[in-house]
Amino acid sequence: MARLHFHGHATFSITTDEGTRLLIDPFFVGNPAADIGLDEIGAVDFVLCTHGHADHFGDALTICERTGAVLISSYEIVSYAATRGVENGHPMGIGGGYDFPFGRVKMTVALHGPSVAGDGAEGFSSTPCGFLISLPNKTLYFAGDTALTMDMQLLRGLVDIAVLPIGDNFTMGPEDATRAVEFVEPAVVVPFHYGTWDIIDQDPSRFASLVGDRAQVEILEPGAHYDF
Numbered sequence: 001m002a003r004l005h006f007h008g009h010a011t012f013s014i015t016t017d018e019g020t021r022l023l024i025d026p027f028f029v030g031n032p033a034a035d036i037g038l039d040e041i042g043a044v045d046f047v048l049c050t051h052g053h054a055d056h057f058g059d060a061l062t063i064c065e066r067t068g069a070v071l072i073s074s075y076e077i078v079s080y081a082a083t084r085g086v087e088n089g090h091p092m093g094i095g096g097g098y099d100f101p102f103g104r105v106k107m108t109v110a111l112h113g114p115s116v117a118g119d120g121a122e123g124f125s126s127t128p129c130g131f132l133i134s135l136p137n138k139t140l141y142f143a144g145d146t147a148l149t150m151d152m153q154l155l156r157g158l159v160d161i162a163v164l165p166i167g168d169n170f171t172m173g174p175e176d177a178t179r180a181v182e183f184v185e186p187a188v189v190v191p192f193h194y195g196t197w198d199i200i201d202q203d204p205s206r207f208a209s210l211v212g213d214r215a216q217v218e219i220l221e222p223g224a225h226y227d228f
């Protein structure tokens, strides 16, 4: 059994069957929705980062330095991380995939802003992405912060569990996320990127009603998990 754990806002961890721990978009310091503090994270093997905004990239450098985790992200973000002392990086580009020991990661298209937060990051910009993570038993799609895109139709039939933003304003809202479910046809969908601040306040049960019987909607409170 593998476990998808929601840490609040856009931060998830996956513990695979074999016990590898992936941390996605780590944002603990300053995250009003975080279920744990930065010092309670424990061992991490890989940190995956979809884009450079502070609510996704915020604690990536600190965690990589503390745990020795490999940073999987865009070439630009991995290059910036190297200037901040993170040598253990694996750069990727959109559309590219790579077979890691735990499974395959493919970078998917996301339509969102390119800035990178951090000291000395002014010269860096990074095209945001999502991740298609294929573990031995299931494939997960982390859309990242994104608009609804036609490109999502390319994922139809490939995804067991889709993790989709529903907060609106900065990303898809519930209606467009429902269209994303129609495009991707996952068995399970997990909403995220809502409720952390007033500007992205949403009722996830309304999203669940919109999705209806197209997919099983798993609404995770921060600290909750979904086993697969």
Ligand code: NI
Binding pocket: 051, 053, 056, 112, 113, 145, 170
């Ligand atoms: Ni963002």
Ligand code: MN
Binding pocket: 010, 053, 055, 056, 145, 170, 193
């Ligand atoms: Mn965000």
